[in-house]
Amino acid sequence: xxxxxxxxxxxxxxxxxxxxxxxxxxxxxxxxxxxxxxxxxxxxxxxxxxxxxxxxxxxxxxxxxxxxxxxxxxxxxxxxxxxxxxxxxxxxxxxxxxxxxxxxxxxxxxxxxxxxxxxxxxxxxxxxxxxxxxxxxxxxxxxxxxxxxxxxxxxxxxxxxxxxxxxxxxxxxxxxxxxxxxxxxxxxxxxxxxxxxxxxxxxxxxxxxxxxxxxxxxxxxxxxxxxxxxxxxxxxxxxxxxxxxxxxxxxxxxxxxxxxxxxxxxxxxxxxxxxxxxxxxxxxxxxxxxxxxxxxxxxxxxxxxxxxxxxxxxxxxxxxxxxxxxxx
Amino acid sequence: xxxxxxxxxxxxxxxxxxxxxxxxxxxxxxxxxxxxxxxxxxxxxxxxxxxxxxxxxxxxxxxxxxxxxxxxxxxxxxxxxxxxxxxxxxxxxxxxxxxxxxxxxxxxxxxxxxxxxxxxxxxxxxxxxxxxxxxxxxxxxxxxxxxxxxxxxxxxxxxxxxxxxxxx
Amino acid sequence: xxxxxxxxxxxxxxxxxxxxxxxxxxxxxxxxxxxxxxxxxxxxxxxxxxxxxxxxxxxxxxxxxxxxxxxxxxxxxxxxxxxxxxxxxxxxxxxxxxxxxxxxxxxxxxxxxxxxxxxxxxxxxxxxxxxxxxxxxxxxxxxxxxxxxxxxxxxxxxxxxxxxxxxxxxxxxxxxxxxxxxxxxxxxxxxxxxxxxxxxxxxxxxxxxxxxxxxxxxxxxxxxxxxxxxxxxxxxxxxxxxxxxxxxxxxxxxxxxxxxxxxxxxxxxxxxxxxxxxxxxxxxxxxxxxxxxxxxxxxxxxxxxxxxxxxxxxxxxxxxxxxxxxxxxxxxxxxxxxxxxxxxxxxxxxxxxxxxxxxxxxxxxxxxxxxxxxxxxxxxxxxxxxxxxxxxxxxxxxxxxxxxxxxxxxxxxxxxxxxxxxxxxxxxxxxxxxxxxxxxxxxxxxxxxxxxxx
Numbered sequence: 043x044x045x046x047x048x049x050x051x052x053x054x055x056x057x058x059x060x061x062x063x064x065x066x067x068x069x070x071x072x073x074x075x076x077x078x079x080x081x082x083x084x085x086x087x088x089x090x091x092x093x094x095x096x097x098x099x100x101x102x103x104x105x106x107x108x109x110x111x112x113x114x115x116x117x118x119x120x121x122x123x124x125x126x127x128x129x130x131x132x133x134x135x136x137x138x139x140x141x142x143x144x145x146x147x148x149x150x151x152x153x154x155x156x157x158x159x160x161x162x163x164x165x166x167x168x169x170x171x172x173x174x175x176x177x178x179x180x181x182x183x184x185x186x187x188x189x190x191x192x193x194x195x196x197x198x199x200x201x202x203x204x205x206x207x208x209x210x211x212x213x214x215x216x217x218x219x220x221x222x223x224x225x226x227x228x229x230x231x232x233x234x235x236x237x238x239x240x241x242x243x244x245x246x247x248x249x250x251x252x253x254x255x256x257x258x259x260x261x262x263x264x265x266x267x268x269x270x271x272x273x274x275x276x277x278x279x280x281x282x283x284x285x286x287x288x289x290x291x292x293x294x295x296x297x298x299x300x301x302x303x304x305x306x307x308x309x310x311x312x313x314x315x316x317x318x319x320x321x322x323x324x325x326x327x328x329x330x331x332x333x334x335x336x337x338x339x340x341x342x343x344x345x346x347x348x349x350x351x352x353x354x355x356x357x358x359x360x361x362x363x364x365x366x367x368x369x370x
Numbered sequence: 371x372x373x374x375x376x377x378x379x380x381x382x383x384x385x386x387x388x389x390x391x392x393x394x395x396x397x398x399x400x401x402x403x404x405x406x407x408x409x410x411x412x413x414x415x416x417x418x419x420x421x422x423x424x425x426x427x428x429x430x431x432x433x434x435x436x437x438x439x440x441x442x443x444x445x446x447x448x449x450x451x452x453x454x455x456x457x458x459x460x461x462x463x464x465x466x467x468x469x470x471x472x473x474x475x476x477x478x479x480x481x482x483x484x485x486x487x488x489x490x491x492x493x494x495x496x497x498x499x500x501x502x503x504x505x506x507x508x509x510x511x512x513x514x515x516x517x518x519x520x521x522x523x524x525x526x527x528x529x530x531x532x533x534x535x536x537x538x
Numbered sequence: 539x540x541x542x543x544x545x546x547x548x549x550x551x552x553x554x555x556x557x558x559x560x561x562x563x564x565x566x567x568x569x570x571x572x573x574x575x576x577x578x579x580x581x582x583x584x585x586x587x588x589x590x591x592x593x594x595x596x597x598x599x600x601x602x603x604x605x606x607x608x609x610x611x612x613x614x615x616x617x618x619x620x621x622x623x624x625x626x627x628x629x630x631x632x633x634x635x636x637x638x639x640x641x642x643x644x645x646x647x648x649x650x651x652x653x654x655x656x657x658x659x660x661x662x663x664x665x666x667x668x669x670x671x672x673x674x675x676x677x678x679x680x681x682x683x684x685x686x687x688x689x690x691x692x693x694x695x696x697x698x699x700x701x702x703x704x705x706x707x708x709x710x711x712x713x714x715x716x717x718x719x720x721x722x723x724x725x726x727x728x729x730x731x732x733x734x735x736x737x738x739x740x741x742x743x744x745x746x747x748x749x750x751x752x753x754x755x756x757x758x759x760x761x762x763x764x765x766x767x768x769x770x771x772x773x774x775x776x777x778x779x780x781x782x783x784x785x786x787x788x789x790x791x792x793x794x795x796x797x798x799x800x801x802x803x804x805x806x807x808x809x810x811x812x813x814x815x816x817x818x819x820x821x822x823x824x825x826x827x828x829x830x831x832x833x834x835x836x837x838x839x840x841x842x843x844x845x846x847x848x849x850x851x852x853x854x855x856x857x858x859x860x861x862x863x864x865x866x867x868x869x870x871x872x873x874x875x876x877x878x879x880x881x882x883x884x885x886x887x888x889x890x891x892x893x894x895x896x897x898x899x900x901x902x903x904x905x906x907x908x909x910x911x912x913x914x915x916x917x918x919x920x921x922x923x924x925x926x927x928x929x930x931x932x933x934x935x936x937x938x939x940x941x942x943x944x945x946x947x948x949x950x951x952x953x954x955x956x957x958x959x960x961x962x963x964x965x966x967x968x969x970x971x972x973x974x975x976x977x978x979x980x981x982x983x984x985x986x987x988x989x990x991x992x
Binding site: 043046048070073074094122124143144277 | 371387388389391410411412415418424425426427430431432434435478481482485488489490491492493495498499510511512514515516
């Protein structure tokens with residue numbers, strides 16, 4: 043870990059001012075991803091701004107009948123909140139499907155959105171990586187790519203975004219509320235928050251440099267059956283190979299897909315609205331037409347091609363769970 | 371940097387490199403070696419301690435971030451002759467061999483009963499909105515952030531069931 | 539006391555965090571902190587190294603590379619294995635990924651870790667061979683295994699027996715690398731005082747580690763004490779002396795201050811050995827009644843650089859398990875540019891049994907005979923190769939009792955035919971055998987009267 047200076051701030055305004063004074067600083071809240079990366083010197087901020095004391099840790103109703111989730115709400119508290127469990131169940135399910143209890147107790151809403159890939163080549167500073175050192179190459183493309191992206195990837199990077207929470211937020215049409223360095227409010231739909239690698243895999247989110255996430259807002263609840271189904275190499279405490287977030291209604295045994303998003307497939311939650319719109323007019327959800335739309339343009343490697351049939355089967359199982367009322 | 375940490379009820383002053391994790395502050399600067407370094411990257415749970423009543427991985431937080439917080443370690447839960455019921459249950463059920471994961475396991479075990487009682491769901495909770503029972507399946511899932519290479523898992527679950535069984 | 543269920547006497551210490559492991563020992567007083575950095579390439583050499591930024595970093599007491607590490611005793615491939623010297627940083631050559639290239643001692647762990655990364659290393663990488671499957675044809679057959687048994691034993695004519703059959707199995711099985719990965723990363727704290735070195739080190743072999751340290755540091759054994767009061771798991775990974783023990787000892791002597799070193803979790807993969815990857819070929823020939831006429835087990839295992847070959851006794855299981863007139867067991871080793879293997883829980887027999895007993899299972903299926911019956915049919919009261927009576931053999935009793943307890947006769951006969959919820963239920967069985975070393979043992983017991991606290 044490189045040496046750094048450290049300060050605590052008490053308000054969002056102080057946080058932005060501290061960032062403005064210290065180019066190359068990082069905000070630290072839960073720190074469960076940032077500190078991991080700092081120990082390996084993948085992140086090396088010269089200054090840490092501890093924002094744990096700036097409030098932004100409550101969950102409140104919005105005027106529109108939705109929910110505002112403070113940036114500093116801990117993952118555990120978000121998953122356990124009665125309104126989230128009752129009306130945004132896919133979000134609770136997604137959060138408790140990820141990490142461990144210890145990590146969920148510390149990690150925050152904003153931090154979870156900002157967590158970086160776990161690509162083992164990104165994590166190995168002896169290896170070339172276009173995220174860590176733009177232009178140095180991508181070791182994963184010619185390496186072991188068992189859990190890398192099959193969608194939205196590029197010749198520069200095939201990393202995935204590891205967050206389960208983000209997949210649920212994408213299904214829920216969440217918005218990320220931020221304050222730009224000059225204190226102005228800026229809203230970023232979660233759909234646009236994470237970027238695909240293209241030629242600049244080092245640019246990972248749409249967050250302006252020096253900006254501060256203040257909250258995540260959810261629109262009114264959509265009702266229906268909420269499912270988050272995660273397929274991974276272990277039964278617990280492992281990242282997704284494929285994950286499905288589904289909100290659906292079930293009428294007379296027919297499943298009508300309302301919202302559908304996938305994790306483990308790309309550097310952002312993968313949602314294809316066309317797959318949902320097919321069934322907006324009625325009819326029963328059938329796996330293959332949906333999966334065809336979701337997987338359009340897929341670029342699997344030799345090692346992760348298994349994800350294509352796995353997406354189909356996981357989607358089918360999820361739709362089957364929905365038919366049974368959501369128990370899996 | 372000067373840091374005042376409240377650990378097991380005592381205010382302790384230290385002068386620390388800001389890079390010092392809470393785990394290393396405890397182990398290297400405060401003589402509290404009960405919390406263990408198994409991976410230093412939040413993947414094994416051997417470093418689990420309580421901060422303000424919640425279990426966290428002390429290897430993935432900085433000591434300087436915890437001025438004003440109440441930290442409780444395995445040493446604070448109980449001592450030989452005055453063991454916490456969970457510590458005693460681990461002995462009775464032979465829930466350890468080498469003992470290196472044990473402090474983290476016990477801290478997690480104590481924490482999970484509080485979490486379940488507070489209504490925190492887990493990945494295996496069938497109904498998010500119904501009261502939860504601490505079944506063996508729930509216990510295993512809630513303990514999944516603590517690894518044991520001696521494979522004492524069945525006995526760990528048995529110890530936890532004895533202490534937490536019937537609660538939540 | 540014997541036969542009574544008693545609680546572990548160290549239980550209260552372990553459950554309350556009062557059991558003190560090597561890195562945590564306090565007797566020597568406040569230590570300095572060492573940190574190892576491993577090679578970034580798999581094979582090649584160090585062309586140039588610049589330590590200036592590391593040496594001048596705050597809190598740093600020493601920076602060692604192959605250019606300035608103290609002289610150490612040379613490696614000797616002693617047959618006693620665990621007492622071999624393990625000199626570090628011996629040359630500019632890199633022979634496996636992660637091989638130590640830098641060692642730093644500093645006032646704090648954070649300073650040492652950071653300074654190790656400040657050393658600039660210019661490598662010259664060379665192509666290497668890392669994949670057993672791709673290079674299996676380069677296998678060599680040694681004379682003996684690491685435990686001293688012959689690498690090959692041949693009796694009768696297995697090729698003829700296989701040609702005759704009538705029921706044969708000739709299959710290949712691949713067993714993978716395994717890493718012990720005990721919860722406690724290997725760690726050592728060394729204290730040099732008055733010409734005597736005390737090393738608190740996580741080791742499974744106290745006396746041998748003492749010899750290995752003494753020989754590496756070119757000391758008399760009497761000058762070395764090894765103390766391993768509590769060890770956080772080993773499973774084979776703490777049998778040998780490793781880099782952290784050597785560096786802690788050397789640095790404590792050089793600096794005249796206690797020094798402690800722990801491996802990072804990632805380093806445990808590269809600085810301790812692992813179970814070698816193996817390719818097995820098992821051949822079995824049997825009559826329709828299940829009696830074996832031939833058995834053969836060839837195993838080709840990955841060998842590595844540094845510290846001499848570790849040749850596991852994987853194909854020896856076939857030598858003792860079952861009777862058969864034609865027999866051929868052979869061990870091969872394919873040297874790759876990877877770290878040498880070491881013993882991992884159940885070395886030798888464990889991967890060998892997976893292959894051999896799987897083949898027996900396939901033979902049972904081919905014969906249409908109960909797998910338990912097949913073993914019973916080929917059981918033996920005399921050692922099948924030495925032709926001497928066994929002083930005791932209760933494999934048959936184990937098989938019968940196991941079958942009874944598990945309800946073997948009620949098992950589903952067709953694979954994938956029984957389902958419970960999300961799970962398919964099947965029954966399987968395998969025999970197990972392992973040699974054990976037997977030798978004269980000395981035990982000393984002392985009884986001390988302990989006064990009750992007043």
